[in-house]
Amino acid sequence: MENSKKKIIVTGSNRGIGYAIVDRLLREKFSVIMVDYDGEVINTAKNLNKIYNNVDGIQCDVSDFNACNDAFKDINKNEIYGIVNNAGINRDALFKNMEYNQWDAVIKTDLYSVFNVTKIFVNGMIENNCGRIVNISSASWNGNIGQANYAAAKAGVIGFTKTLAKELGKYNIKANAIIPGFIKTPMTDQLPDKIREKFIDRIPLKRIGLPEDVANATAFLLDEKSDYINGDLIEVGGGLVL
Numbered sequence: 001m002e003n004s005k006k007k008i009i010v011t012g013s014n015r016g017i018g019y020a021i022v023d024r025l026l027r028e029k030f031s032v033i034m035v036d037y038d039g040e041v042i043n044t045a046k047n048l049n050k051i052y053n054n055v056d057g058i059q060c061d062v063s064d065f066n067a068c069n070d071a072f073k074d075i076n077k078n079e080i081y082g083i084v085n086n087a088g089i090n091r092d093a094l095f096k097n098m099e100y101n102q103w104d105a106v107i108k109t110d111l112y113s114v115f116n117v118t119k120i121f122v123n124g125m126i127e128n129n130c131g132r133i134v135n136i137s138s139a140s141w142n143g144n145i146g147q148a149n150y151a152a153a154k155a156g157v158i159g160f161t162k163t164l165a166k167e168l169g170k171y172n173i174k175a176n177a178i179i180p181g182f183i184k185t186p187m188t189d190q191l192p193d194k195i196r197e198k199f200i201d202r203i204p205l206k207r208i209g210l211p212e213d214v215a216n217a218t219a220f221l222l223d224e225k226s227d228y229i230n231g232d233l234i235e236v237g238g239g240l241v242l
């Protein structure tokens with residue numbers, strides 16, 4: 001099947017890694033549906049459409065299952081070839097200081113969203129007997145000080161991915177995850193310089209990654225070249241292990 005016939009949903013794609021993924025997929029001639037809770041995504045998609053002509057934008061809070069059902073109700077479920085579950089937030093605090101709302105927001109956005117979006121489209125993929133699911137986890141899944149909420153969500157994403165790989169492989173659906181290390185985006189731009197320098201020191205390549213680095217790995221996992229890769233993790237972190 002040619003890429004233009006493959007429609008990919010990318011969540012959290014109005015900026016950062018999600019936007020770079022969309023840009024890369026459009027260059028590869030995939031059709032893309034951008035999803036973000038920032039309403040600006042509609043304009044972002046319109047602007048990209050002037051160049052590529054195969055991109056839609058949908059405003060949706062993917063942490064909310066009912067909102068997802070509502071936002072995606074007009075999409076033909078058999079039209080979706082791939083899902084990139086990228087939307088995520090962090091609300092860092094040492095666990096002794098972590099408030100319930102910091103836990104709740106991160107688990108809902110970074111983990112429930114992966115259930116919500118995948119659940120809506122998985123039966124269409126099963127009927128089509130093909131599909132790709134790419135989940136964006138994080139090096140923090142391994143445990144990181146100040147990120148009990150984020151690490152729990154991102155480790156959950158890995159368990160979810162590996163289970164779907166086992167359950168859905170027989171339907172020719174492949175599920176894999178990407179583990180970005182420290183990537184330059186608005187999320188990490190908020191960090192104080194001191195913390196950024198500490199991280200860079202721990203990266204064997206001694207530099208911060210770019211959203212395009214994650215986009216390249218994502219495009220690979222949606223490409224026919226990765227047809228026999230299922231239930232795997234690709235680390236995009238310059239060698240960083242937390």
Ligand SMILES: NC(=O)c1ccc[n+]([C@@H]2O[C@H](COP(=O)([O-])OP(=O)(O)OC[C@H]3O[C@@H](n4cnc5c(N)ncnc54)[C@H](O)[C@@H]3O)[C@@H](O)[C@H]2O)c1
Pocket residue numbers: 011012013014015016017018035036037038060061062063086087088089109110113136137138139179180181182183184185186187188
């Ligand atoms: N930047 C990094 O260093 C890094 C490292 C590891 C993993 N990640 C992961 O990569 C993904 C993208 O991160 P980023 O750095 O590009 O973040 P970002 O904050 O720059 O962009 C995240 C995008 O997701 C959207 N979003 C957030 N919550 C949403 C929701 N509930 N519904 C719909 N859209 C929502 C935001 O509006 C934004 O456009 C996240 O899952 C993040 O955890 C990032």
